[in-house]
Amino acid sequence: MSTSSHQHVIEEFRAGRGKVGGPFEGGDLLLLTTTGAQSGKEHTTPLGYVRNGDLLLIVASNLGASRHPDWYRNLLAHPLVQVEIGTESFEAVAVPAEGARRDRLFESVVAVSPGYADYQALTTRTLPVVVLERTEPEEQPRPINTLADKLLEVHTWLRSQLRHVRAEADAHLAARAARGPGATAAPGLGFQIRQHCLAFCETLTFHHTSEDAHIFPAIAHYHPDLVPVLDRLRQEHGAVARIKDELAALLADIGAADPRQFLAELDRMTVELTAHLDYEEQWLLPVLAEVPFPPGPPPGAGPAE
Numbered sequence: 516m517s518t519s520s521h522q523h524v525i526e527e528f529r530a531g532r533g534k535v536g537g538p539f540e541g542g543d544l545l546l547l548t549t550t551g552a553q554s555g556k557e558h559t560t561p562l563g564y565v566r567n568g569d570l571l572l573i574v575a576s577n578l579g580a581s582r583h584p585d586w587y588r589n590l591l592a593h594p595l596v597q598v599e600i601g602t603e604s605f606e607a608v609a610v611p612a613e614g615a616r617r618d619r620l621f622e623s624v625v626a627v628s629p630g631y632a633d634y635q636a637l638t639t640r641t642l643p644v645v646v647l648e649r650t651e652p653e654e655q656p657r658p659i660n661t662l663a664d665k666l667l668e669v670h671t672w673l674r675s676q677l678r679h680v681r682a683e684a685d686a687h688l689a690a691r692a693a694r695g696p697g698a699t700a701a702p703g704l705g706f707q708i709r710q711h712c713l714a715f716c717e718t719l720t721f722h723h724t725s726e727d728a729h730i731f732p733a734i735a736h737y738h739p740d741l742v743p744v745l746d747r748l749r750q751e752h753g754a755v756a757r758i759k760d761e762l763a764a765l766l767a768d769i770g771a772a773d774p775r776q777f778l779a780e781l782d783r784m785t786v787e788l789t790a791h792l793d794y795e796e797q798w799l800l801p802v803l804a805e806v807p808f809p810p811g812p813p814p815g816a817g818p819a820e
Contacts, residue, residue, distance in 0.1 A: 595608060
């Protein structure tokens with residue numbers, strides 16, 4: 516589908532609250548927004564999808580072409596994606612299924628949309644099946660009325676993702692151990708671990724960059740007594756970033772990665788980041804609780820003409 520055709524479908528989808536006509540009429544269609552692997556720009560693509568129980572599945576068929584579609588290469592580099600279905604929009608972590616699980620899910624997709632079997636027959640590459648996992652908080656979301664509430668929301672998500680990645684890594688090591696002596700080792704790390712860890716790393720980088728560039732300077736301006744606290748937090752940002760970069764380096768080749776080394780680095784991250792978040796909340800939440808979120812118009816600003 517050409518870029519102009521994509522844009523027409525996207526506009527029709529949004530105007531029609533998720534409904535489109537033409538060749539897609541009556542089909543299950545979603546909009547997937549990814550971040551360009553090289554450009555860093557957002558790209559939105561209309562895609563068919565299939566539900567399998569609680570799972571939301573898309574297939575990187577590229578109409579049976581010999582190379583993966585751009586959106587698939589994008590989500591490998593940047594696993595956090597935005598999904599639009601009907602009138603609903605939500606963030607998700609895109610995780611390609613692997614091995615026997617991928618095969619089972621592909622069979623379930625073909626049972627609903629047989630055309631994917633035709634696309635597979637056209638190419639020697641194995642068509643990836645991607646699971647879109649919502650990034651929903653483990654706890655019931657709290658109302659966001661102040662910048663303190665927003666900070667806590669981000670911190671809660673970061674803590675939950677660390678727990679999620681740790682649980683996946685523990686399960687992976689347990690599966691390797693269960694194979695017994697002499698058995699063929701499983702891949703070093705799997706896509707489930709990789710995608711969630713990269714999503715965590717991306718969110719952490721964005722959060723700390725935003726704090727350094729915007730939140731900390733504003734706090735320093737109105738609360739100069741907190742400058743020593745902010746200086747310490749900036750230094751901790753650097754220490755956490757170094758661990759993050761080491762985790763990302765281990766994920767560059769998941770087939771060769773040492774799971775135990777990854778787990779050791781993940782434990783370092785958990786200790787450093789947990790202490791950092793606790794310290795930040797202790798000092799900054801009282802200040803940020805006075806700042807409405809989302810911010811309103813500047814004081815004294817009149818109505819827009």
